[in-house]
Amino acid sequence: MSTLHKSGADNDRDILVSIVKGMTKSSTGEQSTKHWAEDALWFDIPPFASKGIAPAIKMFDNVFKNFKSSKFTILETEVILGEDLGIVCTVQKVELVLQNDTTKAMLVRETDCFKKLDGKWLLVHQHASVPSGGEWDGKIVGA
Numbered sequence: 001m002s003t004l005h006k007s008g009a010d011n012d013r014d015i016l017v018s019i020v021k022g023m024t025k026s027s028t029g030e031q032s033t034k035h036w037a038e039d040a041l042w043f044d045i046p047p048f049a050s051k052g053i054a055p056a057i058k059m060f061d062n063v064f065k066n067f068k069s070s071k072f073t074i075l076e077t078e079v080i081l082g083e084d085l086g087i088v089c090t091v092q093k094v095e096l097v098l099q100n101d102t103t104k105a106m107l108v109r110e111t112d113c114f115k116k117l118d119g120k121w122l123l124v125h126q127h128a129s130v131p132s133g134g135e136w137d138g139k140i141v142g143a
């Protein structure tokens with residue numbers, strides 16, 4: 001019986017995509033930053049930027065407490081991988097129910113940049129944004 005083994009790059013790709021998927025299921029700041037480097041730089045929605053985990057945890061917890069429920073669906077994923085750097089770009093559909101039962105839905109673009117430190121992938125930069133300037137169908141057009 002033969003066993004197929006993944007190459008190191010395929011394994012790293014799976015690890016990074018798994019981390020990003022896990023972050024979409026988070027409901028606390030602690031869960032969201034579980035794979036972050038201590039000095040991670042973060043740009044998010046609403047316009048907010050921070051460096052380090054503590055301000056991000058506080059912001060996530062302040063935002064999550066306003067949700068009765070949230071569902072993030074990854075629609076598109078692209079991974080760029082080097083020996084010790086990895087970038088995961090996603091387009092996500094976000095469906096929220098706020099505490100006052102208001103529902104919101106939007107498309108979000110997110111870029112998660114990772115560095116392999118001591119054999120472990122850690123997020124060093126995250127940037128999330130919503131498209132501006134009109135409707136966007138979520139499709140990424142390549143050259």
